[in-house]
Amino acid sequence: MMKFTDSDKSFDLFSDHFDPTPRLKSSYMPIWFIPFNNENNCSNCNCEYSETTFFKQKYCEYCIKKFYDNNPSKCLDIQISTNIKYENESIKNIEFGTPSLQKWYFKQIIPSTYSLIGYDTFNGEMIECEKNCNLCGKFMIISKYNIKLTLCSSCYLISSGWIESALTKVPIPIFYLPWWDASDQCVACDKVLEFKPECLKWCLHCYIIYTGCRYCLTTNIIFGITNESQCRKCGRIIYIVLPNNDGN
Template sequence: MELINVNQENSFNPTPKLKSSPIPIFFVSFNGDDNICIHCGEKYTMTLIYEQKYCKKCLSNYLTNMDNDSSKHKTDTRSGTVIIDNINMYLDVYLLKKDLECSKYEISETKVSQNIQECCRNCLIILFFKQIIGRYHNFYYNYQDLSTKYKNVIESERYCKLCGKLLYQGTDHYIMREFKLCSNCYLISSGCIESTLTKKVISIVYLPWWENTSDCYCYEKLVFTSNCQKYCENCFIFLIGCRYCLTTNIIFGITNQSQ
C-alpha cells in the first residue's frame, strides 16, 4: 500500500507558537519501539523525564547544522561553544543545565533550562521534549531519585513556556506531575481535504505532537512505510509525521488505493 499525496496547501498549523525547522529533525524515530537510531544506527538515549528516545549524535548534528544554516548565532567566550540563538523558535524542549564547566559531569545544583541555546553542546541533557508524547508512569517511578530536577520541572510546568499561560493552579501532586500541553499553543484540529491522487474527500486530524506510537488506536501494529509514515491495515488510517514541525496528521477514509 502506498501513501497518497494530499494537498497540504491550506493545512492547519497545530503549533502556531513554534516555527517549522529549516532542516529536518532526524534525532527521533516515528516508531517509539525503536532502540537504535533509524538515521545513524547509534543507540537512542532516553530523556530523564517521560523516557522519550532520541539520538544524541543526530541531535548534535542537528544543532551543528542549524549553526551553519543560521547567521544568527554567537560564541560563548567562556566555554568557546557556539550558541544557537533561535533554536527555541523550533523546539519546545526542557533541558538540564549543568553549571559552569562542561568537563564536570556530576549533577549538582542543577537548574532546569528552557532554552537550548543556554546549554553547552557537551553537557546537553534533555529532560523531555514537549512535542513528543511522554510516558506518565515513568515520571512517577523516577520521582524519588530525581526529585530536585522534577520539582524544578513541575515548577516550570505551571506556566506554558511559549505563551506564559497558567497551566495548572492547584496543588494536587498527581496532576502537577502530569505532562501538560497548553491549549493556546498546542492545537488539535480536524478537517476535510481532497486527495490530489484520487480526487476524493478525506478526513484529516492535525495533532500538535510527534505521534511516535507503534500501535494503532485499535491496538493493531502499525505498518511503517518510511521514517515519518505509517498506517493501520485494520482501520486504513494513515499517520504522517512532519520532521520539520514534529506534528502528525492522521488521515482517514482511504479505502482502497487501486480504486
C-alpha cells in the first residue's frame, strides 16, 4: 500500500487528506480528450487531435465539447488570452477551435518538450492575463521577461513519498505532480517513452514509470519498478504490468 513520509503530512491542507489541486475538482468521468503520450489520434473517438496555439497541446475537439456538455464540475484550468475570468459555464458556450478562441491553453498540461521552445515570442496579451492565477487570483509573474508555463504555488502542490519496489522490496521515491504530463519523452534521459494506453508509460533505460489520473489530471513519476500507483487527489489506483525482460 501507499506510504507517505512524515514530511508529506505537513502539507495537508484539509484534515488528513492532501489535495494536490485544492481549488480544482476531480472530474466525474475520465478526461479522454487529451493524450498522455503525445499520440496523434484521440483514443476515444479516433479523430485526429487538434492543437492549442500556445504550447501545441493536443486535444480532441469533438470529445472536449461532449465533456463540457456532461461535466459541470470545475476540473479544468484553461488560460484564455482575453480578460475573461475562467468559469466552466463561459467555456462551455465557446466553440473550441474557432478563430475567436485561438489563444488559449490548458494550464494543467505539460506538452511535449518541443512545444515549450519559442514561448518567449508570445505576445503581450497572454502575458498580461497570466499575471494572476485563474483559481485564486494570486499575482504570479514578476518579470515580463521571465514567462514560462507558470503554475500557482498555492493551487498546484507537488509532493513526494516512498513506495515499495516490486523487485527489491526497498523504498523507491515517487513524485506526485499536480499536472498532466503529456510528453512522450523521459524527463531524465529524453528517450522516447514506451506507452501503454491510456495512462501508463515508462522509460526502461532509467527505470522511471509515469502514471496519469484521467479524473484529476495528475501525474505520478516513480523512480523504480512498482506494481501500482495511486492518485493523491482521488485515491484511484493504476496497476502496472511491465513487459518481461525476454525482449518484449
